[in-house]
Amino acid sequence: MLLRFRVANHASLRDEQELSLIADKPRAERAEGEVPRSAYRTVPATAIYGPNASGKSNVIDAIAWMRFAVLSSFRQWDPSGGVPRAPFGLRPDKAAHLTEVEAEFVLQGVRYQYGFACDDERITSEWLYDYPQGRIRRLFERSGDGSPKFGRSLTGRVKMIGDLLRPNSLYLSVAAAQGHRLLGAIRHWFDRGLIVATDFDFSARLDDTIERYLASNRRERADLLLPLLRLADVGVAGVQVDEAEADDGLRSALERMQQFFQESVGGRIVFQGSLSHRVKTVHEVESGRYALALREESSGTQTWIGMLGPVFEALAHGATLCVDELDARLHPYLSAVLVSLFQDPEVNPHRAQIVFTAHDTSLLGRNTTLKLERDQVWFTEKDHRTGATTLFPLSDFQERDSASLEKRYLVGRFGAVPFLDDDARAALAAAIKQHRNLGEAAEEPRSGATATA
Structure with a gap:
């Protein structure tokens, strides 16, 4: 704790x-x-x-x-x-x-x-x-x-x-x-x-979720992540993970590059996607069972799936999760x-x-x-x-x-709410009005020329 x-x-x-x-x-x-x-x-x-x-x-x-x-x-x-x-x-x-x-x-x-x-x-x-x-x-x-x-x-x-x-x-x-x-x-x-x-480690969190999903299946026991997945009621009945084909040399080079950048900037860098797996969500509807690529899901569904690994890790082992x-x-x-x-x-x-x-x-x-x-x-x-x-x-x-x-x-009882600058608001209104007046003035000669012609 x-x-x-x-x-x-x-x-x-x-x-x-x-x-x-x-x-x-x-x-x-x-x-x-x-x-x-x-x-x-x-x-x-x-x-x-x-x-x-x-x-x-x-x-x-x-x-x-x-x-x-x-x-x-x-x-x-x-x-x-x-x-x-x-x-x-x-x-x-x-x-x-x-x-x-x-x-x-x-x-x-x-x-x-x-x-x-x-x-x-x-x-x-x-x-x-x-x-x-x-x-x-x-x-x-x-x-x-x-x-x-x-x-x-x-x-x-x-x-x-x-x-x-x-x-x-x-x-x-x-x-x-x-x-x-x-x-x-x-x-x-x-x-x-x-x-x-x-947000900087979404891909790593998604990979962690996938690894836990695969591990639970390899041990031939009930998938412990599915209750968390279905709890959200986003219409996803399961997850399908396919092995992705990638050249070993390319994978090794990208892993070294990722490690270099993360060490240089303290881990605050985003690497999207995985060379190891392709993740699909499974939907069960009246006409059958279908798999969709994760990128086709809403950002909210992707966020929820990416959180499953860390949430399960914390709950299963008594860890502290900072989000x-x-x-x-x-x-x-x-x-x-x-x-x-x-x-x-x-x-x-x-x-x-x-x-x-x-x-x-x-x-x-x-x-x-x-x-x-x-x-x-x-x-x-x-x-x-x-x-x-x-x-x-x-x-x-x-x-x-x-x-x-x-x-x-x-209503600001405890502070920690945005400060609304009324002077800035008035200045914005004046700037918009001035911009509109300048635009109308610029249009007048062209309108007059057209009428004369």
């Missing part, structure tokens, strides 16, 4: 911002997780709202970037290429400010706190703590270019592993690559326990249904979590299958003087009940 995520100086998140998934109070009707050796519980779903360009997507992107750094810094980053970060850019000395990220999570019944700070060239600090008896304990700390300091409880070849450390690689990444059992398990949590779904713009190209009802799967204790026995950004305010209402409480709603707002994003929870506001959260949000 993810308990908390903290970030400073990433994209529009200039100052330190923190997202907490700790519940304000227990609620038996939702699939809450227990924080070991404490009275705290975690919420199964967390929504982030805000106007366009307010920075809500940057919260998900910061989580994705931390995950990318943990998985890639040792094996994939250029040893002399520095740190591919994205600091806040709206200040003259942006290179002088460190980027810092930290995640607090539960793995195998133990609470961990891991984070690091960096500049453009190197990792400036890195730390890992655990709470085996409810109190914080150091596993390792790293500062500057010196060797990490280790706690007594961190056993193994930790000092020898430190000899392989580069200025721009994380010790956690190095230790995992060298087979350290505990640190490898923590890296594995970032890999499989923290799942990120954005940017969950409601993009999906009907509001489907967005609500998807989130409600995580809320349901029976569907979500492993206490998986979903963190998502959205514009659809109906998820705050009471007329859907979803009921989000105040401790599950966060907002982003941008300071127009500085361009910096602030992240804050709905629970900061004193509200007696949540019966009309949607209406209160839309």
